[in-house]
Amino acid sequence: MSLEGTGDEVAGRAGDVIGRIARAVAVAGGALMLATAVMVVVSVVSRWLFKSGVKGDFEMVQIATAVAVFAFLPLCQWRRGNVFVDTFTLRAPAWFNRSLDTLWDLVYAGFAALIAWRLALGAFDAISSRTSSMVLALPTGWAILATAVMAAFLAVVAAVTAIRRYRSAS
Amino acid sequence: MSGAIVAVIGFAGMLVLLALRMPIGLAMLTAGSIGYTWFTSLPIFMNYMKTTPYHLFANYTFSVIPLFILMGALAEKSGLSTALFRAAAAFLGHLRGGLGMALIGACTGFGAICGSSVATTATFARATLPEFERYKYDSGFAGGMVAVGGTLGILIPPSVILVVYAITTEQNIAKLFMAALIPGLLATVFYCIVIAIMARLNPAAAPALERVPWPQRMREVVGVWPVMLIAITVVGGIYGGVFTPTEGAGVGCVAMMVVGVVQRTLGWEEIKASIIQTAETSAMIFIILLGAEVFNAFLALSHLPDTAAQLVTQSGLPPYGVIVGLLIFYIILGGVMDELAMILLTLPIFFPIVTALDLGMPADDIAIWFGILVLMVVGIGLTAPPIGLNVFVVSAIARHVPIVSIYKGVIPFVLADVIRLALVVAFPALALWLVNWLT
Numbered sequence: 001m002s003l004e005g006t007g008d009e010v011a012g013r014a015g016d017v018i019g020r021i022a023r024a025v026a027v028a029g030g031a032l033m034l035a036t037a038v039m040v041v042v043s044v045v046s047r048w049l050f051k052s053g054v055k056g057d058f059e060m061v062q063i064a065t066a067v068a069v070f071a072f073l074p075l076c077q078w079r080r081g082n083v084f085v086d087t088f089t090l091r092a093p094a095w096f097n098r099s100l101d102t103l104w105d106l107v108y109a110g111f112a113a114l115i116a117w118r119l120a121l122g123a124f125d126a127i128s129s130r131t132s133s134m135v136l137a138l139p140t141g142w143a144i145l146a147t148a149v150m151a152a153f154l155a156v157v158a159a160v161t162a163i164r165r166y167r168s169a170s
Numbered sequence: 171m172s173g174a175i176v177a178v179i180g181f182a183g184m185l186v187l188l189a190l191r192m193p194i195g196l197a198m199l200t201a202g203s204i205g206y207t208w209f210t211s212l213p214i215f216m217n218y219m220k221t222t223p224y225h226l227f228a229n230y231t232f233s234v235i236p237l238f239i240l241m242g243a244l245a246e247k248s249g250l251s252t253a254l255f256r257a258a259a260a261f262l263g264h265l266r267g268g269l270g271m272a273l274i275g276a277c278t279g280f281g282a283i284c285g286s287s288v289a290t291t292a293t294f295a296r297a298t299l300p301e302f303e304r305y306k307y308d309s310g311f312a313g314g315m316v317a318v319g320g321t322l323g324i325l326i327p328p329s330v331i332l333v334v335y336a337i338t339t340e341q342n343i344a345k346l347f348m349a350a351l352i353p354g355l356l357a358t359v360f361y362c363i364v365i366a367i368m369a370r371l372n373p374a375a376a377p378a379l380e381r382v383p384w385p386q387r388m389r390e391v392v393g394v395w396p397v398m399l400i401a402i403t404v405v406g407g408i409y410g411g412v413f414t415p416t417e418g419a420g421v422g423c424v425a426m427m428v429v430g431v432v433q434r435t436l437g438w439e440e441i442k443a444s445i446i447q448t449a450e451t452s453a454m455i456f457i458i459l460l461g462a463e464v465f466n467a468f469l470a471l472s473h474l475p476d477t478a479a480q481l482v483t484q485s486g487l488p489p490y491g492v493i494v495g496l497l498i499f500y501i502i503l504g505g506v507m508d509e510l511a512m513i514l515l516t517l518p519i520f521f522p523i524v525t526a527l528d529l530g531m532p533a534d535d536i537a538i539w540f541g542i543l544v545l546m547v548v549g550i551g552l553t554a555p556p557i558g559l560n561v562f563v564v565s566a567i568a569r570h571v572p573i574v575s576i577y578k579g580v581i582p583f584v585l586a587d588v589i590r591l592a593l594v595v596a597f598p599a600l601a602l603w604l605v606n607w608l609t
Contacts, residue, residue, distance in 0.1 A: 023446070026453075030445030033236050034427075040420030044413050058230050061416060066228035068236060069456045075446070076453030082193035083454060083508045087557060089191050097191060104192045111199060115223050122220040144224045151223070 018160050022074040025150065029071025036064040056135035063133070063143045070150040074157040077108065098165060105162035109155045116151035123148055173209070177472035180205040184465070194511040195454075198461030205468035218467070226463050227456065230416060231337055236452040237419035238328050241404075242284030243444035243451075244426040248435040250397055251293040254279045255301070257390040263379035267369030269305055270315050270376055271362045273298055277319035278358045279394070281326030282401035283422070285333070286451065287552050291320025291560045295567040308375035309571045311368065314579020317560040318361060321549040325354040327405055328419070330455070331548055334510060335541045338462070338517045343415045344408050348608055349538045349601040350545060353594050357549075360586040368582060396433070400425045409608055455510065462514040469518050479522040489527040493540075493595065496520055497547050504551020509559070512551075513544055535602055539594075542601040546591045554584050 039060060043053035054060075076082060084104075089097055125131075126141030133140055184201035188194060207215045226232075245251075258272035258279075265271065277294060284290050295316045302312035324331050327347035336343040369376035404422040407413050413421065430436025469475060482492060503512050524540050525533045552560045555577045565573045594600045 026449035027445055030449055037420035037423040040417050041424045044417050061233045062228040062230050065233040066224055069227045072449040072453035076450050081450040081454050084191050084193045085188050087506050088189040100191050108196050118219040119223055147224050
């Protein structure tokens, strides 16, 4: 029994670490969005004063949005923020609903892993072909690689939430 | 098998997954991926996934969603709802039902900063329900007013629902924001009229407060005018074409931060909490957007949207009958489903139908007008029984108030909403006049 207890504790502690990372990643994504907002303000003001905005402001906003969104996804899964319909399963037994939720967490983990894998390949393609943005010639591949890494982390988070769910069901 | 049948099977399969508690974005992603692979092949699907998840989100228009959510979250954490409510109550509190009207007025002001109805409902439930209790308002009536006032978060531009509509149907966000203004302000007026009537029918449910002297009224206003100035600058700047919606939202975020820090209502903790809230809400929306993207790619391959549009236009159904039918369908569907997912799922099929109808208006006007109608039915779906998300939000915060009594409080407002919807259906100019005047 005590062994099991420590096992749970270790899993719990590992889980907490993952939750903390998810939070930190999301805050970093939010900070990126705030920085984007500041850049946009500078662009608007400079357009007003000097008739020309910040060079490449559109593509900076685009890249920042993609990276920030992927940074937000793990926290949302960790805190169970994804909306679902519970109207039709309100009367179902608790074990049934919890098993379903565990299953969907695993499906989500699978999709996140697939997306991470495909995005990583897309990133390597873009890096080797030196694909870059139109105005500032920013290397797009590295931004895609960053989203791939966060998608991989999302897969880990979804798998951990599935395990937690399964444990609470048993 | 014909494409349309495969699409219907895909749709049905997705609805089954939804009923089995699968998160909405994931259900669309799953059904869409299988359908896409069915029409093409696994290597083509794998290739599609190589670029789509990145390029979908690396989108200038999409950036407006997290920025508007952040602007609203900063307003919320800075305690704007309380300040607005106190200012409005200083002016209106002495009327019969005046505290309720103050709530509606404050929600209108807050709606000009915040684009989400759930956020508006939650912040006003926390800020105002204790006040209503203190002044002996009927708890169900008060809860109903907060749930309905929360819809002003989306009815008054900016509105996340309109941004999503604009993205899905490739319409101009600024025009949709213009079109939403008059119907949104109409909602404010209608809600106040309902409160006045209810307060006269049952004076004990909505007692009047003592009149507040002018010097104190002015003091309350001083605290909120900077934020209201931001709201007017952001929305006005977007209307006037001074900046894009993304730039407007960016300006709004930075201005909210500056005002909050200067007024000492935003500290590091509040800013961090705003960011966390923005992350979670945005992620929830974006995962649905990703699912909808894949699902709609599948639908497009099946040609179901074209087929359906052809069927309806050739059926000889009266065009206005089709519109009314769709709106009733939305109100019913909104009763059991998340509103955002509802419009993302249905618009790819309904939008081609609607714009192909012969309503004696240019297709562009129909597209804008229909967007406002969709926004209004979403508002109704958020409050009307059996499943009104805003009512759930209120009852989660006011735990001692039975949910049935909140629904009772909501019903007169829902009737007013239906009348307002009928007005905008009958007179599209209510939505289109401002657009045509400003552009």
